[in-house]
Amino acid sequence: MTVAVSTDTPMTFPATGGECASILETIDWACHPLGDPVGWPAPLRTAVQIVLSSGFPMMVHWGPELFTFYNDAYAPSLGHKHPGHLGQPAREWWSEMWDQLTPVFDQVLAGETVFVKNARYTPDRDGAPKEAFFTHSHSPLWDVDGRVAGIFLVVTETTSEVVAQRDRDAAHEQQQLLNEELAHRIKNTMSVVQAIAHQTLSKIEDQEAVTSFGKRLATLASAHDVLTRDQWSTAKLEEVAQATLTSFGEDKFDLAGPPVTIGPRATLSLSLMLHELATNATKYGALTKPEGRVSLNWSVNFDGDREALTLSWVERGGPPAKEPTHKGFGSRLIRMGLSGSGGVTLSYGEAGLVVQATAPLYQVQEA
Amino acid sequence: MGQTNPLTRWPVLVVEDEPILRLDALSMVEQAGFEPVEAMSSADAIKLLEERLDIRMVYMDLDMPRSRKGIEIAAAIRKRWPPIEIILTAAYFTRESVDLPERAEFYSKPVDRDEIVGAMRRLMDGVAYSPTSG
Numbered sequence: 001m002t003v004a005v006s007t008d009t010p011m012t013f014p015a016t017g018g019e020c021a022s023i024l025e026t027i028d029w030a031c032h033p034l035g036d037p038v039g040w041p042a043p044l045r046t047a048v049q050i051v052l053s054s055g056f057p058m059m060v061h062w063g064p065e066l067f068t069f070y071n072d073a074y075a076p077s078l079g080h081k082h083p084g085h086l087g088q089p090a091r092e093w094w095s096e097m098w099d100q101l102t103p104v105f106d107q108v109l110a111g112e113t114v115f116v117k118n119a120r121y122t123p124d125r126d127g128a129p130k131e132a133f134f135t136h137s138h139s140p141l142w143d144v145d146g147r148v149a150g151i152f153l154v155v156t157e158t159t160s161e162v163v164a165q166r167d168r169d170a171a172h173e174q175q176q177l178l179n180e181e182l183a184h185r186i187k188n189t190m191s192v193v194q195a196i197a198h199q200t201l202s203k204i205e206d207q208e209a210v211t212s213f214g215k216r217l218a219t220l221a222s223a224h225d226v227l228t229r230d231q232w233s234t235a236k237l238e239e240v241a242q243a244t245l246t247s248f249g250e251d252k253f254d255l256a257g258p259p260v261t262i263g264p265r266a267t268l269s270l271s272l273m274l275h276e277l278a279t280n281a282t283k284y285g286a287l288t289k290p291e292g293r294v295s296l297n298w299s300v301n302f303d304g305d306r307e308a309l310t311l312s313w314v315e316r317g318g319p320p321a322k323e324p325t326h327k328g329f330g331s332r333l334i335r336m337g338l339s340g341s342g343g344v345t346l347s348y349g350e351a352g353l354v355v356q357a358t359a360p361l362y363q364v365q366e367a
Numbered sequence: 368m369g370q371t372n373p374l375t376r377w378p379v380l381v382v383e384d385e386p387i388l389r390l391d392a393l394s395m396v397e398q399a400g401f402e403p404v405e406a407m408s409s410a411d412a413i414k415l416l417e418e419r420l421d422i423r424m425v426y427m428d429l430d431m432p433r434s435r436k437g438i439e440i441a442a443a444i445r446k447r448w449p450p451i452e453i454i455l456t457a458a459y460f461t462r463e464s465v466d467l468p469e470r471a472e473f474y475s476k477p478v479d480r481d482e483i484v485g486a487m488r489r490l491m492d493g494v495a496y497s498p499t500s501g
Contacts, residue, residue: 195387
């Protein structure tokens, strides 16, 4: 942008003022209440010059009538009102939203600055009131005598940002609803699978196996529940442990560890692992005794240069732990560990079973 | 009637619109030692409760989409027939997300059958010896 300064004629409106400045030049100021711009109070002249030459949308209101000046950057947000109202009183200008604006004007005329982010207005655009959002700052303009005589406005229309954010929020909400609906259907389907399994297998002798199947399926469903809370992306380890262990008696377990989020796969394998451990503890371990307890502790430590999650399951108050002679699916679920690929040690001690499971944190957090 | 005879097979109303789940629930009621009565909707359930005054327990699915909100029906049953025990199940809701009627128990789907059978026996144990008559 080049600045052309004319020295031979007195400058009224800056040559860099663009279309708005040109329009102001055409006004017959002799017949205007403000009179010839050459005779305007210096603060008004300066303010109008700043506005006209700025690339930011700006506006000035001056005097009791709030005569209005704005620049080319401001013009597009006025719709069909531009340019007819340049130099006219603000009240005519914004009759349709005068009620919204007067409190702001009154505050500024009392000497305050009003800054509002994404304020909603309904300006008349192309003949109809339309919702629009603006971030604006209204600040006082002082006359030479120190009294507030006008208002200086810097504004930027944020309608597209606000609408885009609103669309994103709506889409997010819709996605959340779909997620919940899907989770509901999955769980319902799991219930039907369980019912079919139970009815189909009702005559077989090993009913314990049918029961185990039902309980594992229920564990899977509770892991789904925890995952649904965060759109199937992550789950909090503590919540996963609680959801799995709660049906075994909440007061039997002492859970302790830092907040750790884990991925969907680790959520499923951890749930099934804890379920098997708790089932075993109920059948053979600490939870066969009323005073028996289980401590579940976890921590994140550096293993070489990467972080590793370590989880320990410690049974106390029960009978001495004995290594099972038969290793079935339950044992394999336990040995799959935190990420499904092992890293589990089981110690069958006099005081009870101790299980230690370790996995690189990145693996546990993978999707 | 029954309170002098602990072997009475009290009727338990199963309210479930999903046929396979209803079938399975009926078999849970039988396994618990009671007489299953089935309803396919909450409207059916209310009608049956009005007719069969000997029903002492309701096992109901809260997810039934074609009827009034299940939890409201459960609350209505508690209000109208206070002695009836209520066991609720749902896939859509969690225990924390519903405002359970007094004494009602909630089990998330898929349910643990042993837990349900146990709950039925436990809740009906009080009924069998209670002085209220059907």
